[in-house]
Amino acid sequence: MAHQPDDLYLQALCLAEVILRTFEHQGKLDVSSKPIPRLRPIVQSNQRMKIMSLDKFDGTTYIGTINFFKDQEDLKAKKAVGALIVYIGDKYIVDLFNQMGYPGLDESNDEELQDAVGTFCNIIAGKFKLALTQLGFIELEMSHFSTYRDAVKDGIPFDYRQSRKYEITFEIDEGKALVVELTMGPVPKVEAA
C-alpha cells in the first residue's frame, strides 16, 4: 500500500489529542494553548535519528523514547517503523508528575527524573497505538522505554527512509512544559493489512 502523505499529520494530531486527554483525565492539568504539530526535518547519522534538546528547553532536559514496530517479527528484528520522543525540562518535571498522581518524585535524583519521563512516554505510547487503531491503522507493537539526559549521543532507531517528523509543544500555566516528537513510516490500514 502506498504511503499516504497526510498520515503523519493525522497521527501527530492523534498524539496531541491523546496527551491532552491524559492530562485532563489523570492530572486535571490545563494546557494553556492548543498544541499544534509543526513539521521539522530529521537529522540522521548512520540511519539513526539524532536527538538533541538544545532548542527545546533552557537547562537540563530529560528525554524518553519509544519505538513502534509493524509486528512482532519487526520488533524482534529491531526494524522500527516509528519513534516517539518526549522532552521535559527539569523545571517542570516534578510538578507535572505530582499532578499526575505519582508520589514523591525526588528532584535531586537524576535517575528518578529520567525514569519519570520514560514512564510518561510509555503511558502515552500505549494510548497512542490504541488511538491509531481507531483511525483505521493496524495495531503497532511498541518497545520498552529508554531514557536520556539532554541528548542521545548515538541517536535512536527509526524508519531511516523518513526525512520529517512532527514536533508538538504543550504549555501549562503559560510555560513550555513538554515537547514531543513523532516520526512514522508507512503504517498499513486494517483493511489492507
Place this chain on the structure above:
Amino acid sequence: MQVKILIVDDSLMDRKLLMNVLRKNGVSSEFLEAVDGEEGIKMLSNNYQEIGLILLDWQMPKMDGIAFMKGVLQVPEVSSIPIIMITASSSPENKKFAHEVNPKLAGYIVKPFRPDTLLETVRPLIES
C-alpha cells in the same frame, strides 16, 4: 501474615506507585522489585516460597512480560502464583493475547491506573 508481592516493571515510578498504594491501604508492606523479566525470574527462583502475587509489566528490556509468563508457566512450583499484568498496552487484542499466553492470568490493568482499580483486583487474590 502479609503476602510478599513481586513487582516486575522497568519503571521505577510505577514500582513506587504500586508499593505506595498497596502499603497505604494495608494490602502488603513486603515487596521484591525486579527491573525486567530476567531479574524477575531470578528473584522468583530464589524466593518462590514466600511470594504470593506477581505484578507484571509487559514492555521491558531483556525479557518482556509475555516471555516472563511463558517461563513461569513451565515451572510447576511457581505456575500457580497469581499474576496481574499492569501495562500501557491497552487494546482488547493485547489483553486477549495476554490471556491466551496465560489462561490463569488473574488480572489485566491498564496504566495509568486508578488506585481503586488496583485494590479491587489485588484484594480478592490476597484474601484467598
